[in-house]
Amino acid sequence: MSDTIDYSQAEDTELVQRSKERDMQAYEELVARHRDKIYARAFSMMRNEDEALDISQEAWVKGWRRLKQFHGQASFATWMTRITINLCLDLIRKKKRQRAESIEQLDDDLGGVERQMDVVEVNPTAGLERQELREKIDQALEQLSDSHRTAIVMHEFQQLEYKEIAKRMNCSIGTVMSRLFYARRRLASLLAGLRKKDEL
Amino acid sequence: MKLETQLSIQALIDGELSDAKRREVERLLAADAGAKALHAELANTVGALRDGELARELPESREFFWSKVADEIEAAERSEARSVRSPGAKAWWTRLLAPLGAAAALVVAFTVFQSGGPQGGPHVVRPGVETVADTELELPNSVTLHLFQEDATVIWVDTTADLN
Numbered sequence: 001m002s003d004t005i006d007y008s009q010a011e012d013t014e015l016v017q018r019s020k021e022r023d024m025q026a027y028e029e030l031v032a033r034h035r036d037k038i039y040a041r042a043f044s045m046m047r048n049e050d051e052a053l054d055i056s057q058e059a060w061v062k063g064w065r066r067l068k069q070f071h072g073q074a075s076f077a078t079w080m081t082r083i084t085i086n087l088c089l090d091l092i093r094k095k096k097r098q099r100a101e102s103i104e105q106l107d108d109d110l111g112g113v114e115r116q117m118d119v120v121e122v123n124p125t126a127g128l129e130r131q132e133l134r135e136k137i138d139q140a141l142e143q144l145s146d147s148h149r150t151a152i153v154m155h156e157f158q159q160l161e162y163k164e165i166a167k168r169m170n171c172s173i174g175t176v177m178s179r180l181f182y183a184r185r186r187l188a189s190l191l192a193g194l195r196k197k198d199e200l
Numbered sequence: 201m202k203l204e205t206q207l208s209i210q211a212l213i214d215g216e217l218s219d220a221k222r223r224e225v226e227r228l229l230a231a232d233a234g235a236k237a238l239h240a241e242l243a244n245t246v247g248a249l250r251d252g253e254l255a256r257e258l259p260e261s262r263e264f265f266w267s268k269v270a271d272e273i274e275a276a277e278r279s280e281a282r283s284v285r286s287p288g289a290k291a292w293w294t295r296l297l298a299p300l301g302a303a304a305a306l307v308v309a310f311t312v313f314q315s316g317g318p319q320g321g322p323h324v325v326r327p328g329v330e331t332v333a334d335t336e337l338e339l340p341n342s343v344t345l346h347l348f349q350e351d352a353t354v355i356w357v358d359t360t361a362d363l364n
Contacts, residue, residue: 024270031269032262039258049259056258057265061272119237125248138254155214156249162216177207184210184245191248 012076020067031060034077041081044153045088047142055091059084081158089168092146117185124192140190148183155180201234209239213246 007015007029018026038059043052062083070079125133141149150169154160160168165176205228211217212225229236258265 024273028266028270031266035258035262035265036256040253040256043256044253053258053260057268057272060269061276064269064273065276119234120241120244121237123240123244125244130251133248134252134254137249137252152249153253156246157253162211162214174207177210178203180214181207181210181242184242187249188241188245191245 013072016067016070016072016076019064020070027064030076034080035060037077038080038084041084041153041157042088044138044141044157045085045146045150046091047149051091055084055087058087062087085154085158086168089150092150096146117189120188120192122192124188124195136191136194137187139194140187143190144183144186148179148186151176151179152183152187201232201238205235206238209235210242213239213242 005014005018007025010018010026010029012030012033015026015030019030035056039052039056042055042059043049046052046055059080063080066083070076074082125136128136141152144152147169151165154165154168155162162173162176162180166173169176208217208221208225209229212222217225229239260268
């Protein structure tokens with residue numbers, strides 16, 4: 001292993017390889033590069049700064065200890081966000097257990113409320129700048145339950161298929177579809193409401 | 201509209217339908233205004249969410265955050281190293297216990313055998329039973345026991361032995 005490497009200029013793949021050889025400096029560079037993305041993903045799911053920070057830290061520790069299991073099928077950042085999502089799911093389940101609820105059942109028995117919502121006919125996000133749109137989506141995500149937000153984050157931000165989400169959330173594909181459907185309909189309604197508020 | 205139909209419209213947008221089912225849902229969209237409106241709403245939401253995650257900065261400096269991660273990694277590795285070492289040390293002790301136990305048992309058995317019972321036979325001492333003395337009453341082929349718990353003395357005479 002050369003000592004003259006410029007870590008800040010090295011590719012992720014090289015840093016990963018060096019990290020696998022227990023080069024902590026290489027891993028520090030990877031953490032520095034991707035820590036914001038990991039934190040943002042944890043925050044998207046948990047909606048809590050302290051929890052997002054703790055999960056980020058735990059994810060990086062876990063990442064280091066599991067590096068041998070990373071074979072480069074996905075990018076390192078994608079692999080790390082998967083670890084992060086799993087940690088978020090663990091914490092959400094733990095919190096639900098503490099509240100004597102089940103994440104598998106949460107909000108699934110709403111009696112088809114989502115089916116009775118009026119369709120939002122005008123696109124509430126039309127004409128918004130990307131940053132403004134992201135802020136609106138962030139506000140709307142805040143209003144969703146953990147299970148609905150989790151389904152959205154995994155499908156839209158992590159690009160996971162129904163089957164993969166079902167596996168990770170430990171529920172059926174039908175439940176995933178139902179959660180996504182409700183979450184999207186509620187988001188459309190919330191975004192329309194935020195748009196109207198801005199227009200007043 | 202049935203929930204199943206609504207979920208099929210969503211699955212069309214998500215690319216999760218078989219070809220046959222996709223064609224069926226597309227025919228429905230062409231014929232049903234309600235289905236078409238729902239499809240538009242879902243598609244708009246999916247479109248907005250694409251690349252819709254708000255970027256956030258981790259609210260700690262690079263050095264401080266890394267120091268916490270590095271400390272945790274070192275603590276985890278120390279703990280792992282201990283747990284790897286421990287079973288080995290335990291096995292070392294365990295490996296010694298069996299032969300030592302066997303050797304101790306042999307020594308005890310040999311000692312008991314050597315001390316002899318009546319006519320040199322085995323002399324078994326049980327808990328709560330203490331041998332006061334062989335032939336304390338000067339009876340041949342006898343053993344005198346004092347039972348401390350019962351505060352009693354028992355004299356065992358081997359009647360099968362030759363008293364002469």
